[in-house]
Amino acid sequence: MKNLKIPGDFRGQALVEIILALPILLLFVAGISQLAVTFLCYVQFEHACGEAARQYAAGTINKDALGSRIANNLGNLSGYFDIGSLDIRIQTPSNNAEKALDKVRHSISYFPFVPHYEGYEWSISIKVHPPFLFKLIFPNGITFRTVMQVYRYPT
């Protein structure tokens, strides 16, 4: 039996393997980091909405300023958001009890000297331009949506 000898040597094998594997490895690492960024964006959006609602409840802003305050509260991650796509809608309450209370509050507001609390339920959405890998999967961006309700005593 004659030994078969493969011409050349194996010194470059590890290098070739690394060169082949590195893009895949980097792709995975980038995927993980970009997933983390996307999650952070969502948390920041939730936080920004909550903070703006808190400021509304504290009487420091009115309902018309909610959008600009949310945009300000997005902080360092605001680069990922399409601020122009920020959409704030006042929602009608989803259950009958809330609808009934709304009517009562509305009726009371016509009586002078009788105080009444006020507030809204907002549906807020914004488009996010995700980092490049997610952009391949979501070419039109990702839309974050949230609903929140708060009332305040008029100050």
Next chain:
Amino acid sequence: MAFQKLRDFNQNPLGQVLLATLLFCFVFIALFLGLYKSGQAYIVKEETRRAVNLTSLTGGAVYANGLQLVREANIVIMGSAAFDAAVIAQSIGEALLAPPPLDVAAVALAAEKADPHSRNPAQDIFAAVFGVDTPAGIGAYPALIAGQAYLTANENSLSLPPYNAYNYETAKDIDAVAPNMALRFRHADEFLPDNNVAPYSLMHNGVRHYFYSDQVESADNPRHPKQMRVKKFSSSEFAGWWVRREKGGLDDGGAGNLSGQNPFSKVTGIGLLKKYLHQFKLDITDRDDPPCHSFTTLGNMKVKTGAQDKSLYEVGEVRVETKGISAWDTGKPFQIYLVKVNIDAFPVLRQSLQTLRNIPVLNNILQSSDILNGL
């Protein structure tokens, strides 16, 4: 046999590459999944915190609205009381103008007889509306606070029902969880000044309790930098409660707890007058002095971790502050703000919930809840 085949397969380079690739994929899939799940939990935590804070703020807004209504109710009550006072004054005028010696007993009796009690219907109505001097402070308006908070919690996607605490800092047992506004009726004797003997005091349910300097400590906080409280880890039943600095109070360095004593009652004449005036119920006032009006929400959202649901709990507390709820305070503004929850105080809430468990109907509800584990 199969194991042997697998071992043989792993001996050759193709098998090794495949195994390495599989391991590589497994590690990254595990990483992705871990990140996804922890990200989900983080989002739910943020949503829970926001929902709880907004529910608390809503409860606080309705609460403040109620306190403003109390002020307006007090205008009606004090108007009626002024009318009653005028009628009484007219009827006892003759007795006062009679030649000396003054028959105090006759004057008192005449005043009692002449009292038209026109304030009583208003007091009865507002007592039912605001839960004043009712069992556990239950009333229509506190029910509105609870109802609005419940609906807001629902709209903010909290798991229902949320657990609310009312003025828990100065509540005892069931008072912390039963919807109430920490109110009571003021009696005429409270307008007479006390003879202060200690530098600090607090009032609860109309009884003033005095404390010396060695019984109190600083309750320093950004909004009330000089606030003092009864020592938190003392044996006093008011441990941790805020106290008011008395003007002209003596401090003999801890001659003992004067809780419950009313030193002025020792002066016979004034004591009798106070006792007599105590029967005249007037307007609605704070249950506590310093006043405590707070609304706390303990809410949870469920997040799926693997096969099981897990509840994420968050607590939000709002304080409602204003300078008085009397008729003459009507124009004064309210401050409604979120505070850092004093988690140490939650044994009070746990104790209150455990008291509720003794009530059979509520026990069934609480049995199916994991609230006590969440605290």
